[in-house]
Amino acid sequence: MKKHHNAIAIIVVLLFGTVLFYIGTDGFRAFTAESARTYKLLQDKPVFPSVTLEDSQNRSYTFKEFADGKYVFLTFMYTSCTTVCPQLEMNMAQVYALIPDSYIGKDIVFLSISFDPERDDPKTLAKYRTYFGSDGETWRMARITNKEELKELLDRLGVVVIPDGNGNFTHNSAFYLIGKQGHLLEMMDFTNIDEAASTVAAILNEEAGE
Amino acid sequence: MHRLEEMWIAISTGILIIFMVVVGYQTFALGMGPPSNKETIDPQKVDQTEPFDEPGISKIGDNEYEVVMTLQAFGFTPNNIEVPAGAKVNFIMTSKDVTHGFQIAGTNINAMVMPGHIQKISHTFDKPGEYLVLCNEYCGTGHQLMSTTITVK
Amino acid sequence: MKQTQALNLQQKTIKALGVNTSDAKVSLSYLSVAFLTLLIGGILGLVQGLERAGLMELPPWINYYQVLTAHGILLLLVFSTTFTIGYQYANLSHALGGLLPKVRKFAWTGFILMVIGVVLAVTMVVLNEASVLYTFYPPLAAHPVFYIGLVFVVLGIFACCIGVFINYRHWRKNHPGQTTPLLAFFAMGVFVLWFFASIGVTVEVLTLIPWSMGIVETTNVMVGRTLFWWFGHSLVNIWYLVATSAWYVIVPKIIGGRHFNEKLIRLVVILLVILNIPGGFHHQIIDPGISESIKFLHVFMSLSIAVPSLMTAFAMFAVLERAGRRKGGKGLLGWIGKLPWGDVRFLAPMIAMIAFIPGGAGGIVNTSNQMNQVIHNTLWVVGHFHVTVGMSVVMTFFGICYWLIPYLAKRKLTPQMNRLGVIQTIIWTVGMILMAGSQHLAGLLGDPRRTSYTTYGDHPTALSWVPYEYVMGIGATLLLLGVIIQVYAVINMMFFAPKGKTAFPVSEPEDGAPSAPMWTERWGLWVVLLLMVVAMAYVVPIVDMIVNAPPGSPPIRTW
Amino acid sequence: MKQFLYGLVLYLFLLLPPVAALLESIMIIHMHMQMPLLILSGFLMARLIQLKFPDFFRKWNSNGVPGIMLFSIILVYWMIPRTMDEALTIEASELFKFISLPFLAGVPLRDSWKKISSAGKNSVFIIFIILFSLMGWLYIAADEQICNNYLRVDQITLGWGYVTMAVCMAIYVIQLIFGDHSEYK
The missing domain is CATH 2.60.40.420 (Cupredoxins -  blue copper proteins)
Known part of the structure; x- marks a missing residue:
């Protein structure tokens, strides 16, 4: 009889564990908050909020004006970063190179947004741009000077930025693709250049094929 | 353990805690902490x-x-x-x-x-x-x- | 079964002969080295004190910092280490009924390694290739041989530790259901702490060797410093634990009393072993690169040592009072007069215990954030460790000599020698009070430590320190006199005192005292707790120091 | 009863918002200080619960296996990087942390530890040694940020924290296996 109870207890505990883990990880899909965030963002497909950009050539315009019905390939960075950002931008440059020229500027534009507007003034961005071969037109680097707009954008796209007190930030990084209507379409692993490029190219091709 | 011993240990620990509260208050509330800047340089x-x-x-x-x-x-x-x-x-x-x-x-x-x-x-x-x-x-x-x-x- | 019989036989022989000759040889060799280094180190100490006060000029072929480096290494490292090993091995041999032959081999291996190491390191100091002081903070870079010498010393320590562990384990296996004798328990505590404390400095020195040879270009200065104090501060507390063993176990017997509740004694040993290592961080309270919250945590960890120390104070007063009252001491303080003040074996450790009161109070000053800033790296600190090490520890060691050496050498302590010992104790006490007292005061006025004679261009502030430095010089002279008398006494007791049998004064528990609980012997658990405390203290700052490290420093020689 | 009070005081202390915020601000303290303390508070409070409901524990946890499994499940759950992040951002998750660790991990641990065999204890240790080593390796070696709310250096620190705890447990198990502990009881 006792054995019986024990066995039931074990089964109950195991069931509880399975349910707990299933709920806690979105059905064994997301074990880190980052993957959970990606999963959730792709489900929700949030709209890119209205923000005003100031780019490396001192031009100011809203995101909508910049996108102008095109796809936007997006990253978040800051120029004083010595760890991930150079890698992120370098990889972005490679994706840029892998997208067929015919689409660039016409169907898709590239944008690197700095979340450190205090230090990343247009002059700094202009210099930083040249390290990665961004042309300043079809691939622009810009800051958002309005703090509230910046916060809203980071929140909406789930970018977490924590200052470490020594002038640096710890932040999560990814490639973002914004659709023609301003919705988030894709979030891609920035370390996997080929996959990101082919995903983007496939979307563009499909569009062109229609 | 003897009752006196227990009391003595309690008093010692108490003094330690009071001391730490004072040091902590000075350090964090009054900003009197020791020089601990964390910036680095080559x-x-x-x-x-x-x-x-x-x-x-x-x-x-x-x-x-x-x-x-x-x-x-x-x-x-x-x-x-x-x-x-x-x-x-x-x-x-x-x-x-x-x-x-x-x-x-x-x-x-x-x-x-x-x-x-x-x-x-x-x-x-x-x-x-x-x-x-x-x-x-x-x-x-x-x-x-x-x-x-x-x-x- | 056979083994137990053999062991019993061995114990009987020891009882009959008084001392195991081969074990005594181990201890006597260590003690001889100890007092040889004490003599040299003491002379260097006086030279230094006089130079510092401007009373003497060093010849051009030797500089102050060389003398200081040698003084520090010889006294703080070699004297206290060799004395401790000699004394602890004697304790172990007595308490456990003789050392195993294997263990003696470990002790001799340790002895040879340490002698080689000390010779290598000191040679480099004499050649002026290693004027880096005993703390050898990188990026000051000594000759690689200096660091290699230190590695030998540490290996010697490890050999002695392993010897103790083996003997302890052997005894445990053969005595099921018995708790180990208190002296052996103390020895175990001392060597467990020593073993884990030495790991820090071993890692540091091993990284400094390739760096000083130019194979590795740069080193992480902060990490080196932190690893040094992991070891450096624990070392001081190891000597303290050794002295405590004599206070708890030997002193009660000498005054005709009984030792304190064994459970509390063992608890004190365990706490000292577990809590000790992170104490080293208070040497870095005003360093850059460590956040205030981490420093706060370390202040707490350093101060937690005060709890077992206060327990010791309580226990010792209780033991002294009981013994005094048993001898007829009346009234509130009448028992004090009944204590054997004329017996050097009591007088020296008693003054040592008293000195621990200002020593401990000074330690609390050093450990706390704001007060540390007033006295950091001033002569106060020098005064502090002359009170704690020079008085509390070394005077206990001196007191031990007057029974340990006759016991080991199968001789007797003569009344003349006892009188000489009392005189030595008084000279030493006065010398230390003058020297350490003036150092404390000068330190409060800002007089820096580790500095050759200087008045900073006759700056009025610096000139105000000079009178204290004179007093310091006088104290140092008295202390050298004390050293000479002590060394003479040791030689006399080793070789010239009349032959005879001296007892090993181990105190007994009070009548009807409960036996010590068996769980106190769970050394595996204590080691795990020690490691967890070390991890709590060190993982966060060391990872931070390495991950957020600045570019390293190349070796630099500025002497 | 005394133990229950100690446990309760500890639990209430940990619940205080400033204490919780302080402990959670540093990743390693969150994982290796706050969470174990929560388990400890449950462990201490368990005594009274055991006395109040002796039948429940006797009936459903007779050999200690279900309890130790529940303990392990809760512990492993909180070792998932995501759960630690969510404890900071989602209130329900934080609440679950303060309930699950003491009552679903601490209490069953107290009840089960004495009931399971030494082989069972050793396997629990070994499982956690392996898990801790793996987590340590993950946090030290990961190039990217695993927890969004903490800095990279916190992450590496936590990794080494896991490794040192695994080493401590390993030493403990080794001395358990090779030492004779029958007399220490």
Whole structure:
């Protein structure tokens, strides 16, 4: 009889564990908050909020004006970063190179947004741009000077930025693709250049094929 | 254990806790913590790195001064500083070679200055006089010569 | 079964002969080295004190910092280490009924390694290739041989530790259901702490060797410093634990009393072993690169040592009072007069215990954030460790000599020698009070430590220190006199005192005292707790120091 | 009863918002200080619960296996990087942390530890040694940020924290296996 109870207890505990883990990880899909965030963002497909950009050539315009019905390939960075950002931008440059020229500027534009507007003034961005071969037109680097707009954008796209007190930030990084209507379409692993490029190219091709 | 022993242990632990509360209050609420700046620098490129490429004293506010200082065997740059009485002085220091100490005798300004690390400490000089600044960490044969002065007028 | 019989036989022989000759040889060799280094180190100490006060000028072929480096290494490292090993091995041999032959081999291996190491390191100091002081903070870079010498010393320590562990384990296996004798328990505590404390400095020195040879270009200065104090501060507490063993176990017997409740004694040993290592961080309170919250945690960890120390104070007063009252001491303080003040074996450790009161109070000053800033790296600190090490520890060691050496050498302590010992104790006490007292005061006025004679261009502040430095010089002279008398006494008791049998004064528990609980012997658990405390203290700052490290420093020679 | 009170005081102390915020601000303290303390508070409070409901524990946890499994499940759950992040951002998750660790991990641990065999204890240790080593390796070696709310250096620190705890447990198990502990009881 006792054995019986024990066995039931074990089964109950195991069931509880399975349910707990299933709920806690979105059905064994997301074990880190980052993957959970990606999963959730792709489900929700949030709209890119209205923000005003100031780019490396001192031009100011809203995101909508910049996108102008095109796809936007997006990253978040800051120029004083010595760890991930150079890698992120370098990889972005490679994706840029892998997208067929015919689409660039016409169907898709590239944008690197700095979340450190205090230090990343247009002059700094202009210099930083040249390290990665961004042309300043079809691939622009810009800051958002309005703090509230910046916060809203980071929140909406789930970018977490924590200052470490020594002038640096710890932040999560990814490639973002914004659709023609301003919705988030894709979030891609920035370390996997080929996959990101082919995903983007496939979307563009499909569009062109229609 | 004996009752007296238990009481004694409780009292010792109590004293320890009270002591920690006092130290903690001073450190975190009154901002009297020890110099613990966490910025770093390449110790072999101090001369080329801002702000240590131009060590010196500058006025940054109402009777507030900033002293950017490098320590090296066996001296302080800049040396023989002068400030008016009542001035608050913020020292920003690093070492160009070995570990040095920065002590102003007669005050409780005392900080280790280590290669690769930027140390910061502030003090308000209320009393006029010529203060003796010395290195209090052994830094080589000339260690006993490593000193300068701060004149408060 | 056979083994137990053999062991019993061995114990009987020891009882009959008084002492195991081969074990005594181990201890006597260590003690001889100890007092040889004490003599040299003491002379260097006086030279240094006089130079510092401007009373003497060093010849051009030697500089102050060389003398200081040698003084520090010889006294703080070699004297206390060799004395401790000699004494602890004697304790172990007595308490466990003789050392195993294997263990003696470990002790001799340790002895040879340490002698080689010390010779290598000191040679480099004499050649002026290693004027880096005993703390050898990088990026001051000594000759690689200096560091290699230190590695030998540490290996010697490890050999002695392993010897103790083996003997302890052997005894445990053969005595099921019995708790180990208190002296052996103390020895175990001392060597467990020593073993884990030495790991820090071993790692540091091993990284400094390739760096000083130029194979590795730069080193992380902060990490080196932190690893040094992991070891450096624990070392001081190891000597303290050794002294405590004599206070708890030997002193009660000498005054005709009984030792304190064994459970509390063992608890004190365990706490000292577990809590000790993170104490080293208070040497870095005003360093850059460590956040204030981490420093606060370490202030707490350093101060937690105060709890077992206060327990010791309580226990010792209780033991002294009980013994005094048993001898007829009346009234509140009448028992004090009944204590054997004329017996050097009591007088020296008693003054040592008293000295621990200001020593401990000074330690609390050094450990706390704000007060540390007033006295950091001033002569106060020098005064502090002359009170704690020079008085609390070394005077206990001296007191031990007057029974341990006759016991080991199968000789007797003569009344003349006892009188000489009392005189020595008084000279030493006066010398230390003068020297350490003036150092404390000068330190409060800002007089820096580790500095050759200087008046900083006759600056008035610096000139105000000079009178204290004179007093320091006088104290140092008295202390050298004390050293000479002590060394003479040791030689006399080793070789010239009349032959005879001296008892090993081990105190007994009070009548009807409960036996010590068996769980106190769970050394595996204590080691795990020690490691967890070390991890709590060190993982966060060391990872931070490495991950957020500045570019390293190349070796630099500034002497 | 005394133990229950100690446990309760500890639990209430940990619940205080400033204490919780302080402990959670540093990743390693969150994982290796706050969470174990929560388990400890449950462990201490368990005594009274055991006395109040002796039948429940006797009936459903007779050999200790279900309890130790529940303990392990809760512990492993909180070792998932995501859960630690969510404890900071989602209130329900934080609440679950303060309930699950003491009552679903601490209490069953107290009840089960004495009931399971030494082989069972050793396997629990070994499982956690392996898990801790793996987590340590993950946090040290990961180039990217695993927890969004903490800095990279915190992450590496936590990794080494896991490794040192695994080493401590391993030493403990080794001395359990090779030492004779029958007399220490």
